[in-house]
Amino acid sequence: MIGLEPNYWVALIGNLGFPIVVTFYLLMRLERNFNQLEQVVEELISEIRKNK
Secondary structure, three states: OOOOOHHHHHHHHHHHOHHHHHHHHHHHHHHHHHHHHHHHHHHHHHHHHHOO
């Protein structure tokens, strides 16, 4: 994962501001969850097509 070092986050907060950094962090986490959800939905669709 990008920039897990504390110095990286401190530099981002100093340069961009706290709300922007928090938003960026949350979007990165949501993207991972959306990718997992997409995979599960594709598997579900595949199973439904097999059972028709």
